[in-house]
Amino acid sequence: xxxxxxxxxxxxxxxxxxxxxxxxxxxxxxxxxYYVAIFLPIYTVFLTITFxxxxxxxxxxxxxxxxxxxxxxAFGLMLLGSKNILSKGWKVTFLDSLFISFFVLTLFFFLLPxxxxxxxxxxxxxxxxxxxxxxxxxxxxxxxxxxxxxKVFQVIFxxxxxxxxxxxxxxxxxxxxxxxxxxxxxxxxxxxQEPAGTYGLLWTFEAEGGKxxxxxxxxxPLELSSAMLIVGAAASxxxxxxxxxxxxxxxxxxxxxxxxxxxxxxxRASLAAFILMMIFMAFMLQYYKILFATLIGVLFMAIYIWxxxxxxxxxxxxxxxxFQNSSSITHLIDWFAAIESIINNPQGIGLAMSGNAAGVExxxxxxxxNQFLVYGVQMGLLGMMIYLGxxxxxxxxxxxxxxxxxxxxxxxxPFVAAATKFGLLLPLFxxxxxxxxxxxxxxxxxxxxxxxxxxxxRQSKLxxxx
Numbered sequence: 004x005x006x007x008x009x010x011x012x013x014x015x016x017x018x019x020x021x022x023x024x025x026x027x028x029x030x031x032x033x034x035x036x037y038y039v040a041i042f043l044p045i046y047t048v049f050l051t052i053t054f055x056x057x058x059x060x061x062x063x064x065x066x067x068x069x070x071x072x073x074x075x076x077a078f079g080l081m082l083l084g085s086k087n088i089l090s091k092g093w094k095v096t097f098l099d100s101l102f103i104s105f106f107v108l109t110l111f112f113f114l115l116p117x118x119x120x121x122x123x124x125x126x127x128x129x130x131x132x133x134x135x136x137x138x139x140x141x142x143x144x145x146x147x148x149x150x151x152x153x154k155v156f157q158v159i160f161x162x163x164x165x166x167x168x169x170x171x172x173x174x175x176x177x178x179x180x181x182x183x184x185x186x187x188x189x190x191x192x193x194x195x196q197e198p199a200g201t202y203g204l205l206w207t208f209e210a211e212g213g214k215x216x217x218x219x220x221x222x223x224p225l226e227l228s229s230a231m232l233i234v235g236a237a238a239s240x241x242x243x244x245x246x247x248x249x250x251x252x253x254x255x256x257x258x259x260x261x262x263x264x265x266x267x268x269x270x271r272a273s274l275a276a277f278i279l280m281m282i283f284m285a286f287m288l289q290y291y292k293i294l295f296a297t298l299i300g301v302l303f304m305a306i307y308i309w310x311x312x313x314x315x316x317x318x319x320x321x322x323x324x325x326f327q328n329s330s331s332i333t334h335l336i337d338w339f340a341a342i343e344s345i346i347n348n349p350q351g352i353g354l355a356m357s358g359n360a361a362g363v364e365x366x367x368x369x370x371x372x373n374q375f376l377v378y379g380v381q382m383g384l385l386g387m388m389i390y391l392g393x394x395x396x397x398x399x400x401x402x403x404x405x406x407x408x409x410x411x412x413x414x415x416x417p418f419v420a421a422a423t424k425f426g427l428l429l430p431l432f433x434x435x436x437x438x439x440x441x442x443x444x445x446x447x448x449x450x451x452x453x454x455x456x457x458x459x460x461r462q463s464k465l466x467x468x469x
Contacts, residue, residue: 009056027077032145040158043441047222051189078137098396098454105389106136118353119367127362128355138444142451149412156237160257163234167260170219170267216269226439228273229430231261236422244411272433280426334372341370344380351383358435374431397450398424404457420449
């Protein structure tokens with residue numbers, strides 16, 4: 004039965020991939036967003052099912068690299084399809100320069116004989132950063148109407164609803180979906196990694212005291228909860244933008260799904276990030292009812308934990324805030340190791356020498372529980388500051404683009420871009436969060452689109468003032 008399911012899923016992927024590739028070859032690069040929004044959330048589970056029931060490492064490798072093939076093909080077509088891409092609709096901005104500098108620096112560290120990582124591992128890490136840069140420039144260069152973006156957000160909402168349904172089922176039954184599809188076997192035989200923790204999966208599938216964390220069909224609970232940030236941001240702006248009560252009800256349900264998934268994923272960083280993102284959105288919207296509602300929600304949560312929750316939950320909350328539980332201590336240990344490395348080697352120690360992204364060997368990795376420090380260890384203070392600049396300038400320009408919008412539909416993409424990246428700040432401080440490829444690639448495309456919108460509005464404003 005499972006063999007048949009694996010074959011059906013594989014056939015569906017081949018059809019979906021073929022359609023995507025055909026659309027890309029015809030110049031419709033925007034179809035990559037549908038590919039990312041639909042396939043990448045189920046990517047790890049899809050590989051697991053395919054490997055376990057068809058038992059072909061070669062097939063898995065083919066699927067893994069198929070996504071890079073279509074992405075790089077689209078990027079090549081974008082470059083070759085324009086006589087001068089730098090003058091096609093936009094000029095090089097400060098943010099563009101930061102992205103170009105970040106990639107050039109990464110390429111320099113790839114070529115530099117520095118660090119213990121193998122050349123092939125450095126190449127994999129270089130590819131990961133290249134994808135970030137490519138998706139930003141897709142956002143800058145690929146023109147999409149509000150109707151196009153609306154379809155993308157609808158896909159994101161549908162994926163979120165299905166993810167919440169599955170994670171709720173996991174919670175009710177008390178069974179990890181990853182156990183059902185035999186993820187441990189995939190870890191052992193394909194990734195050569197031993198399962199860990201109470202549930203025989205990975206440590207990310209359980210919280211302090213062995214409490215289960217559920218990941219739905221995402222790679223793991225942390226990726227699920229981080230992905231819900233974009234759902235929460237987009238659902239919020241849609242909820243406030245639509246007129247009819249029926250539509251408002253739909254987006255309220257979507258927003259509720261995002262919160263429910265974060266709760267069942269049991270991610271403290273994502274829950275706190277969700278709260279901070281709501282506060283950020285309240286100020287960006289100048290709609291302070293959101294701020295009031297968020298603070299009331301936090302107050303009720305605090306009252307519940309202090310007076311009505313079990314001692315286990317209460318002590319877990321206290322230990323988290325005081326950095327006394329094992330997870331928080333692990334974060335601190337990795338942070339201090341990374342900071343020590345940066346102090347001793349401010350120029351960096353080499354690519355693929357920190358974090359847990361593909362291409363990084365765990366035996367030689369230094370630090371890894373903070374994306375900023377990960378880049379700092381590898382590419383020095385310069386690399387860390389450039390990456391921080393990408394995020395800060397991206398958020399700032401997204402905020403400005405939204406505030407300069409005349410129509411609400413013009414501001415939806417900049418709003419979601421700025422809110423999502425702000426929300427991701429906390430997960431980036433507590434994890435190597437750029438490895439969550441779904442939310443990473445979509446959010447960087449959004450930042451690129453927001454930058455284009457900001458520059459367009461800025462230029463229009465300059466013309467009108469002269």
